[in-house]
Amino acid sequence: MKPEFDQNKSIYLQIAEGIEDNILKKVIEEEGQVPSTNQLAALYRINPATAAKGINLLVNEGIIYKKRGIGMFVTPGAVEKIKSKRKKGFYQKFIVPLRDEAANLGISEDEITDMIKKAKEK
Amino acid sequence: MQRSSCVLQTKEICKSYGPITALNNVNLCLAEKKIYGLFGRNGAGKTTLLDIISSRIFADQGTVTCFGEDIVKDPESITGNCCYMPEKHFFPARLKVKKLLSIGKMFFPNYNQDYAERLCRNFQLNIEQRYEHLSRGYQSIFRIVLGLAARAPITIFDEPVLGLDAVARDKFYLELIEEFSRHPRLFIISTHLIDESAELFNEAIIIKNGKIIRQASVEELLSNTFYVSGKSAQVDQFLKERVVLDCQMVNDLKIAVVEGDLNAEKELPGLSFSPLTIQKLFIHLTNDQTEQEKKR
Numbered sequence: 001m002k003p004e005f006d007q008n009k010s011i012y013l014q015i016a017e018g019i020e021d022n023i024l025k026k027v028i029e030e031e032g033q034v035p036s037t038n039q040l041a042a043l044y045r046i047n048p049a050t051a052a053k054g055i056n057l058l059v060n061e062g063i064i065y066k067k068r069g070i071g072m073f074v075t076p077g078a079v080e081k082i083k084s085k086r087k088k089g090f091y092q093k094f095i096v097p098l099r100d101e102a103a104n105l106g107i108s109e110d111e112i113t114d115m116i117k118k119a120k121e122k
Numbered sequence: 123m124q125r126s127s128c129v130l131q132t133k134e135i136c137k138s139y140g141p142i143t144a145l146n147n148v149n150l151c152l153a154e155k156k157i158y159g160l161f162g163r164n165g166a167g168k169t170t171l172l173d174i175i176s177s178r179i180f181a182d183q184g185t186v187t188c189f190g191e192d193i194v195k196d197p198e199s200i201t202g203n204c205c206y207m208p209e210k211h212f213f214p215a216r217l218k219v220k221k222l223l224s225i226g227k228m229f230f231p232n233y234n235q236d237y238a239e240r241l242c243r244n245f246q247l248n249i250e251q252r253y254e255h256l257s258r259g260y261q262s263i264f265r266i267v268l269g270l271a272a273r274a275p276i277t278i279f280d281e282p283v284l285g286l287d288a289v290a291r292d293k294f295y296l297e298l299i300e301e302f303s304r305h306p307r308l309f310i311i312s313t314h315l316i317d318e319s320a321e322l323f324n325e326a327i328i329i330k331n332g333k334i335i336r337q338a339s340v341e342e343l344l345s346n347t348f349y350v351s352g353k354s355a356q357v358d359q360f361l362k363e364r365v366v367l368d369c370q371m372v373n374d375l376k377i378a379v380v381e382g383d384l385n386a387e388k389e390l391p392g393l394s395f396s397p398l399t400i401q402k403l404f405i406h407l408t409n410d411q412t413e414q415e416k417k418r
Contacts, residue, residue, distance in 0.1 A: 007397075007399055008396065008397055010341060011321055011341075012341070038300075039304040041299050041302050041303060042296060042303070043301050044321070045292070045295040045296060045299060045321065045322060046299070046321040046322065047157060047299070047321060047322055047323060047324050048299070048302065048303055049324055050321065080278075
């Protein structure tokens, strides 16, 4: 979870993505507890309904689940689920802006490939 | 909107002060357990509206109902359920904070003394001080303490963060959210600090020249408007048959604010699309200057 939100994106989506990031980076393990709606609302000074909307998105996708009266937990297999979902969005989120900015700057495909190789070596 | 879900409802409210129309046909339906933000420019009618729904003043026309009862015929329906903290103070100024809080207790049946004391400590409000000796900011803090601790089913704050520094404002936002989570109830909060408070609200109500021009969630308001920018000829082409809220030109570059769903727009070469912040949207909706721009 980020300390602050991005201006250009719906808050509830950023809530969901922030929790996903934590699961991917193993900050929250599978079967680990996820912050509650009220905790998230207080942390970010947002309406609890907005926090709930983000949480429900992840519940509907099977990434987290509700234990009645206890709280929200990460579903086993959530990491794989997030990875496969994000791979689908990788093209739109990273490749398209990369292509656009490369076109603005006149960077060729070969140069981009070289840069990727170089970044991998580091 | 379902009528039955309205805890507080206004029907065709009008109010004039001499030749000046303060409110013009205001219809509102406010639900239980929601936080509403009331946004409007100076003189738009925010305080008049809050004064009327809390029965401090009467409307010239129209009705206000609270839990289904007309507040003029049955004043108890509002006075017994509502805690209104107006911007202008109405407290006996010579009394100490401590004394004022103990008087507050008599007016509000759900008032919680422990919570009030905790809030005073949290905001470092000196309860031994006379109200008249409090600074502008601390007078606001006093209203916040009383308004939250009263735990009335309907809690109304008129500009609660007026004169507060950034730390105190942030404390208020946190207290509001925590209190709302613990004891959900209807809050109405007017403020000029739109960007920093907008996410607190279930819905924003925008009032302009005495009329309600928008009532929706921030998410919904923002999803209906976006910026388009590019070369003016291309932007003009795009703007055909669209509702344009504002236009700015820098040489041949044109930036326009357009009504529509940003996500539904396809990419067009030479044009850039981006979302607005809620404060910018408010400015474009309520600035009369931009209305004239639109007509040109």
